[in-house]
Amino acid sequence: MRLAELSERSGVSTATIKYYLREGLLRPGQRISSTQAEYDEEHLRRLRLVRALVHVGRVPVATAREVLAAVEDENAPQLERLGTAVGALPTGATGPVDDAAADAARETADAVQRRLGWRVVPENPAHQGLVSAVATLLRLGYPCDLDQLLPYGTLAAELARHEVALIEDFDAPTTQLEAAVALTVLYEPVLLSLRRLAQAQEASRRFGGRDAE
Amino acid sequence: MRLAELSERSGVSTATIKYYLREGLLRPGQRISSTQAEYDEEHLRRLRLVRALVHVGRVPVATAREVLAAVEDENAPQLERLGTAVGALPTGATGPVDDAAADAARETADAVQRRLGWRVVPENPAHQGLVSAVATLLRLGYPCDLDQLLPYGTLAAELARHEVALIEDFDAPTTQLEAAVALTVLYEPVLLSLRRLAQAQEASRRFGGRDAE
DNA sequence: AATCATGGATAGTGACGCTATCCAAGAAGT
């Protein structure tokens, strides 16, 4: 398949595909002649994944490149590749602040993880994301202590068990990593949308109305 | 408190505060003279909320204005204000597509909600977000059927009960709405970070290593 | 009286994700 067909089958303009090629999000096609290259199903898959990461997962293009590089790095052990790939994904973490709220947030975050029997890794981007989110809540004066967080943590653990089990169903290591990245990123909007729907449901149930849109 | 102090106490530059005033995210201060205005604690609270929405919740400035306008609209019934405010929040939904995947996604989304006893409101932005996320998953060839989604839905329902209960603790209607918006948006990164941490934990447990960063 | 800060207006900036235009080399059609 040549560029035009790749474009047609993916719904992505050739200009954009060229841009992704330039940015290293897509491997160059197999050169057929000095003016033509051939793309395969693998390219199509990859292109769709890139689109999903960038558009649904709001992953910046430069970040997507890092993530995909880690997925493909056959020289590192599986678990490390996974860590690098998922660690590069955006978490909404802001830079480190030194603040009463930040300190309290760090303590709460650690406490939740210890309580759930998790190993606390402060360098983990997700850990930093958690701290910065909790700190923001505290700064605004909303409650966000161990008791508030525990239900979320417990549910997160349940989801994780479910998801990791799903990933094990894939065969090839690279396919597994790809699935891990895709499922991590793409189930986020699923989870958040369901939460919003559940909130609307619960709000209209409690506050009496018939409909909360 | 004058502009400079508002800036200092919030950590937001005066230029940015002026920008927010222009954009209608902040009400103008009480005019003291033709060249000075006075801001109060309420302005500070609001400013912090705006910052949190924009930076942590990645809510576009223009959207934040709509959300806050709904929160403050004292002419509408509470539940409607809530619906408008939360409905304006971004969901990662993309425009409507007509696709085999989109059709299947719509069916799955409806099925989950019916199964959980929720009223299906297709116009709800969260509903559309769900459909578009599920469709993306399906297009990439990942499983996303009723069985996959049910655990997420069940957990979402649990969270929602917990959160709506929290909101009821606030007194004034406007304060409740503010809390609803803040908690909806700011618990998202908390939930997602916890999920990532749980995944790392579970991955390193299953795939044998000692650390998934 | 001299200096400074203020709010308002307006234009500019930098990052980001494309998008449009050129171009020479080669494929395809006749």
Next chain:
DNA sequence: ACTTCTTGGATAGCGTCACTATCCATGATT
């Protein structure tokens, strides 16, 4: 062989977004 695409590669431009910098006249502060 000759014309007419089409291709991949390079480069520059565009539109949006969230600020940010500069100016200004008025009026507060010392």
